[in-house]
């Protein structure tokens with residue numbers, strides 16, 4: 272096959288079986304979010320490049336190495352969204368939503384990152400997520416985490432997922448910690464990976480997020496955030512933990528957990544699993560009180576999370592999902608029957624029965640097809656049925672056959 276007829280590396284054709292699973296998971300997340308008072312938001316798949324470059328941080332892997340950026344025909348630099356939060360913050364500012372705070376948004380859709388494709392890692396992938404804007408109360412972080420936990424429970428994943436939390440403190444605590452990390456890692460500068468040497472200059476906290484094995488060894492003994500937290504940051508994090516206990520949500524403290532993006536403050540969290548190998552983060556989020564201001568909007572606190580649908584689908588058991596059963600298969604026996612079949616099918620569908628017309632083959636072939644589709648009833652219609660305006664109904668489980676008229680009830 273010529274290369275141009277193949278999928279672009281790292282993209283997927285989501286065929287009906289997997290789409291059905293995606294839709295199921297997405298619906299569960301949306302329902303759960305609605306229960307918490309969220310509304311849905313859908314922002315563009317692409318934004319002016321600055322929306323991501325300014326906010327996510329030039330040194331984050333996501334911006335530095337992973338964005339799809341191009342110049343459009345008008346000369347503007349455009350970036351396909353690598354994540355959802357920055358676009359929502361942009362919408363919050365450009366739609367003038369500050370008057371409406373607090374605001375709670377749910378979103379779902381494709382994201383784009385130029386990564387090395389591997390299992391569980393794509394270049395076009397899908398995320399669902401939520402953002403809660405306008406609350407600086409640490410217990411609102413707990414609500415956001417509770418929503419994640421309730422959703423994962425509905426997917427029966429809470430047995431295989433653990434919640435890890437950490438704090439990266441407020442701006443002052445972070446600045447202090449940054450200095451501690453610079454002091455420590457500078458001593459080992461030449462042992463750090465090339466990427467982490469750059470991080471050391473530009474954003475040393477990001478070293479903690481490194482996946483390089485050599486870096487990880489050095490990270491084990493690095494200074495811990497806890498020692499750099501001021502009173503306010505400690506109080507905030509204590510309150511988050513109190514709230515999680517109040518809601519009976521089990522968690523582990525993870526002192527090296529930092530998110531891959533620059534805009535986070537205070538709480539960061541991840542639901543992780545051991546079932547997906549290296550790609551173990553199922554759902555991840557945190558607080559981002561500085562983001563909207565960094566983008567030129569009013570100072571607005573925010574907290575949220577995102578989860579990859581591909582990884583959720585990989586973990587989700589098929590047996591949870593309800594199947595739509597085919598109630599009736601229409602079997603036209605001849606041309607007059609074909610026309611009558613249209614009417615019968617429309618009548619059944621309008622009354623909520625899942626109905627398919629089988630067009631190909633002779634009656635025998637059509638009956639076989641009906642059985643292989645799992646139809647409960649075969650409705651045979653030919654010239655006689657069309658003239659008498661009735662239907663020959665065969666129960667495919669019992670083999671029982673009756674003649675019925677339009678408006679028939681199927682058990």
Ligand code: ATP
Nearest residue numbers: 391392393396531552553554555577578579581582
């Ligand atoms: P990782 O450390 O695995 O690269 P990340 O920090 O880049 O993750 P986030 O930006 O926080 O991840 O995205 C949240 C979730 O989105 C991840 O936990 C994962 O489920 C999913 N995700 C991220 N990148 C990809 C990808 N390239 N393909 C599929 N899912 C992804």
Ligand code: MG
Nearest residue numbers: 332333386531
């Ligand atoms: Mg990543």
